[in-house]
Amino acid sequence: MLDLSHIPNSQQDIKIFYTNQGNFGYQTWQKPRKCNFIYIMYIDGGGGGSSGVSTNLDTSTANYSGGASGGIGRTLINSNLVPDTLYIKVGKGGLGGASRSGGGSTSNGGAAGEASGVFISSQLNSQGNLAETFSFTGGAASNNGGGAGAAPGIPGSSLPNNFLIGLTNFVSLAGIDSAEMNIVTQPANISPLTSQIVMAGGAGAPYNGTTTAFNGASIIATSISPLIPGGIGGTTLGQNGGDGYTSFQPFFSTGGAGGGNATTAGGVAGNGGNGGIGSGGGAGGNANAGTSGKGGDGGDGLVIIITF
Numbered sequence: 001m002l003d004l005s006h007i008p009n010s011q012q013d014i015k016i017f018y019t020n021q022g023n024f025g026y027q028t029w030q031k032p033r034k035c036n037f038i039y040i041m042y043i044d045g046g047g048g049g050s051s052g053v054s055t056n057l058d059t060s061t062a063n064y065s066g067g068a069s070g071g072i073g074r075t076l077i078n079s080n081l082v083p084d085t086l087y088i089k090v091g092k093g094g095l096g097g098a099s100r101s102g103g104g105s106t107s108n109g110g111a112a113g114e115a116s117g118v119f120i121s122s123q124l125n126s127q128g129n130l131a132e133t134f135s136f137t138g139g140a141a142s143n144n145g146g147g148a149g150a151a152p153g154i155p156g157s158s159l160p161n162n163f164l165i166g167l168t169n170f171v172s173l174a175g176i177d178s179a180e181m182n183i184v185t186q187p188a189n190i191s192p193l194t195s196q197i198v199m200a201g202g203a204g205a206p207y208n209g210t211t212t213a214f215n216g217a218s219i220i221a222t223s224i225s226p227l228i229p230g231g232i233g234g235t236t237l238g239q240n241g242g243d244g245y246t247s248f249q250p251f252f253s254t255g256g257a258g259g260g261n262a263t264t265a266g267g268v269a270g271n272g273g274n275g276g277i278g279s280g281g282g283a284g285g286n287a288n289a290g291t292s293g294k295g296g297d298g299g300d301g302l303v304i305i306i307t308f
Contacts (some may be wrong), residue, residue, distance in 0.1 A: 016268025017303040019090045023139070026119075027088040034291035035079045040118055044070030044091045044175065046298030048110025048254060049201045049272040050280035051097035053089065055077075055289040065178035066201020066217070066255055066272060067094060067110045067280030067298045073172040075118075080306065083120050088303050091116040096272060096281045103289050110190050110281060116301040178255075178280060184208045187217040192225050192254045201255035201296060202241060204283035205233050207263060216241045216258025216270060216285055224250065231260035231270030231285060231305055238262045238269040238285045244276035244299060256282035260291030272296035 007112040011033045020027065021272030047067030070091070080241070098108045162273030178200035187203035202217030213233030221227035224247070231239035241257030254271025259282065274296045283294025 013151040013307045014183075014265060015085045015091050015305045017088045017305075019092050019122045019300040029086045029088055029305055031079060031082060031084045032085060037308055038077050038079050038082050039308075040073075040075040041276035041304045042073050042084070042116040042118060043198060043302045044072075045093040045113030046175070046198065046201070046255070046275040046278050046280040047113045047303040048094035048096040048298045049295030050110050050204070051099050051259075051295050052204045052259065052261070052284040052286040052292030053104050053105050053106040053107050053172035053271050054100040054287055055103050055207070061166070064107045064283045065203050066258060066282045067096070067113070067275060067295070068177045069114070069175040069196065069198040069200050069255065069275075069280050070113055070278035070298075070301055071173060072184070072196065072198065072278070072302035074081065086305075087119040087121065089115075089117050089119065089301050091301035093275060093281070093298030093300045096274075097284070099271070099284060099294040101259065106139040108295070110231050110295045110298065114300045115300065116303055118303060118305075136160070145272060178203060178283075185212050189218045189220050189230070190255070191220050192248050193252055197252040199253070199255045199257055199300075200280035201272060201280035201282040202228075202230055202258040204258040204272060204293060205238065205261035205269070207261045207269075207286040209237070211263050213263055214261050216260050216282060218242075218257050219244070219254045225252065225254060228254055228257045228258040228273065230282075233260035233285065234262060234267070235264045236262060236267040238267070238287070238293060240270045240293070241273035241275040241282040241296065243296070244279050246276035246299070248269040253277045253279045253299060255270040255279040258282045259285035261285040261288050262287040264290075266290045269293040274278055277302050
């Protein structure tokens with residue numbers, strides 16, 4: 001790129017990329033003039049939370065988990081090593097598991113979140129994702145959703161064909177799985193921002209064969225993060241868990257909270273809340289031979305490119 005006759009620009013240039021509506025879409029980024037360094041952060045889509053179950057007196061599997069959070073990658077590189085055009089794929093969050101009814105102790109697990117990545121080619125593979133061999137950063141396996149202990153995603157550094165990674169200051173973190181499963185009483189609330197800027201969704205409330213109403217797991221408030229309340233359990237109707245929160249200054253997000261249970265036969269349990277950007281959806285609550293709560297959807301991913 002020649003900069004003759006152009007006025008130097010020393011200001012930061014910040015571009016934020018969100019998900020496209022189409023399944024096969026990618027977006028383009030053009031390197032601005034007079035930049036010296038390029039910083040990229042990508043966040044994979046979060047996993048969808050598991051549904052609750054319609055009836056569940058098997059106390060070994062009394063409740064189900066929220067979705068896993070997305071993996072995160074950060075890259076800082078000299079701009080002269082980067083092509084003038086990059087291609088952006090922002091992963092979508094996984095859908096939450098559909099509610100259950102009619103009895104039975106089977107849950108619908110949440111769907112996987114899609115991977116995000118930044119690429120030097122616009123080639124697509126048969127799944128609609130950009131081919132790994134053209135990956136500049138990211139493009140890792142996507143996260144699994146909530147359910148039977150599904151593992152979170154693999155960070156982008158695991159790909160063998162990432163171009164230029166050896167020339168960058170590259171850090172990647174795998175997503176965080178939800179650990180709250182098989183709880184027969186009140187599931188534990190979750191403290192956000194303990195290790196990452198995105199988080200898993202909260203667990204749903206169990207039904208354990210008694211008239212005890214249990215709430216879904218809440219996301220606890222901090223000095224910069226609000227309370228995301230879990231759904232309150234009830235007799236015939238459980239409440240929905242709160243949706244996750246996303247902040248851009250400073251940047252972080254929380255998962256969705258879990259849904260409350262319903263203890264009376266034929267009741268309707270609460271749904272799990274949807275996750276914030278890159279965070280997992282909450283799990284639905286369990287019902288006593290009624291309609292369980294659906295899992296919350298995982299939050300879509302994000303790509304941020306800053307030049308300076």
